[in-house]
Amino acid sequence: MxxxxxxxxxxxxxxxxxxxxxxxxxxxxxxxxxxxxxxxxxxxxxxxxxxxxxxxxxxxxxxxxxxxxxxxxxxxxxxxxxxxxxxxxxxxxxxxxxxxxxxxxxxxxxxxxxxxxxxxxxxxxxxxxxxxQDAEQLEAYYRANEAEQELAKHVLSSLTVHAEQAATGVQEWIKPAVNFSGDVVAVERSPTGVAHIMLADSTGHGLSAAISCLPAVSAFHSMTQKGFAISAIAREINTQLHRSLPLGRFVAAILVAVDYAERIVSLWNGGLPAALLVDADGKLLRRFESQNAPLGILGNEDFDPGLAVYRWPETATLALFSDGLSEARNAQDKEFGEASMLQVLASVPAEQRMAAVRQAVAEHLDGREAHDDVSLVIIPCEQRQNSMPESAQADAAHTELADWEIRLSFGPRQLREDNCMPALLGWLHQINLNETQFGEVLLVMSELFNNALDHGVLKLSSLQKSAGEGFGQYMEERQRRLQALESGSIEIGMNYRVDAERALLRLWMKDSGEGFDFARQDMARLSDDGQQTHGRGLALVRRLCESVLFVGSGNQVEVEYALK
Structure with missing residues (x-):
């Protein structure tokens, strides 16, 4: 019954x-x-x-x-x-x-x-x-899933959409193949004002692919804010993803550092199509091909953090894009490809390139859906001062502080892994400099450290930058020597004192190199294109500091910065 x-x-x-x-x-x-x-x-x-x-x-x-x-x-x-x-x-x-x-x-x-x-x-x-009842359960599941999707979108948006995009002029376009995109773009400025940009493309599509990118985005922002270089950031992201992602999951990525003051772009490409740097007329200046495995595949001991470095002319545009764009196929099964990208970049002025590429891709697909997430990043490259991000440091009454001194020494391992500047940055955050003081002291510290590393420990000559392709050769040699570094050190000291009239911050830096004839040093030299190739850093230090003094053989420098 x-x-x-x-x-x-x-x-x-x-x-x-x-x-x-x-x-x-x-x-x-x-x-x-x-x-x-x-x-x-x-x-x-x-x-x-x-x-x-x-x-x-x-x-x-x-x-x-x-x-x-x-x-x-x-x-x-x-x-x-x-x-x-x-x-x-x-x-x-x-x-x-x-x-x-x-x-x-x-x-x-x-x-x-x-x-x-x-x-x-x-x-x-x-x-x-x-x-x-099943329909009610499905409806309840659908509503809960929608709520979770909205939460995930909010979290992803808060991590990837950043105010620094407006400050740097970086433009992005992401067209997901499904509800969520496995492609993400992150933009952040370092404490010295260098723009860091990352385009990451995770395996697969949808929410699972987007989640795979979260550790990369989080590490990118936090490490950039702490002063780490692109190479160190790439290594750390790779370590995190290698540890957290399951077998078969990885993140192809391009990480870029744009130094506007020096007109230098430094780039790490792991598994994405070649980044394209074009001049004002759209002529190809440099292809930055992938030289590395995607992030998360190799262990730390096998990971190569080496960067491709290029000094652009007066103005240029860097285009980054995922394989979802380059491999987008039309009704005739033809890929959009790099040739089409270059053709579009050369067809319009720099400010119209993002819109022109988007239109070209839409015409190529002609209403068809792309089989993969499509992403494009347009980075304007022009010479200007590196504008530093807003500092969270509050104004401080330095006259109330007692005198203090800090000393630190970096050996080969710390120098190779590029962990020194974040440690120095940590010092500055502890002494309550106001925003102007923080930026100026950081610039002084960066210039002196880079001089000590390049010319003292690594024994590189600035004269290499002067001729034709000299700058690129200089950077390649720098990376080679740094990766092979087994000995050498940089000692840094900082002290603070207050006299009757003012407060002074004294910084000294000593490297293990042989020094130089600082009395006869030619402080500025021009390259073939009329640009000053070296000496600008020390000139900036002299302008910002009360005094600059080389001692010994020239391998130690002491500066005093007045805290007005």
């Missing part, structure tokens, strides 16, 4: 109601009796039975009209209705089914047939109930 049902019987005949009560009770179900169709409608307004046995011919409201109103009342909820009537010709059956009935049973009623029809309707009702 099926489960016990609540059955509503509508019939104007007292004898029929008695027979139905006896039959239904014998079948083990509960029965509710009404005399007409209107009473059946009113009962369904208050209570929902499991099944209705409906007479056709009744006073006040017949069974056909009652069935129509009950169907309208219940909406999408299905309730089985069986008509009971002495009229059983084809026209009557069709009329009853059209009114909303599910079956017909002729009078006099056969209890065996009635039992079978009730069992059939009960099974159908149970299936309908399960379907409705």
């Amino acid at each position: 099926t489960r016990k049902l609540s059955i509503l019987a509508a019939d104007d005949s007292e004898m029929n109601r008695r027979l139905l009560t006896r039959f239904i009770t014998q079948l083990g179900h509960d029965i509710v009796l009404v005399n007409d169709g209107q009473a059946a409608v009113q009962y369904c307004q208050a209570t929902r039975p499991d099944l209705i046995l409906m007479d056709v011919m009744m006073p006040v409201m017949d069974g056909l009209e009652a069935t129509r109103q009950i169907r309208s009342l219940l909406g999408e909820h299905w309730l089985p209705i069986i008509f009971l009537t002495a009229k059983a010709d084809q026209e009557d059956v069709i009329q009853g089914l059209s009114a909303g009935g599910d079956d017909y049973l002729s009078k006099p009623i056969d209890i065996t047939l009635l039992s079978a029809k009730i069992n059939v309707m009960a099974r159908i009702a149970d299936m309908q109930l399960r379907i409705a």
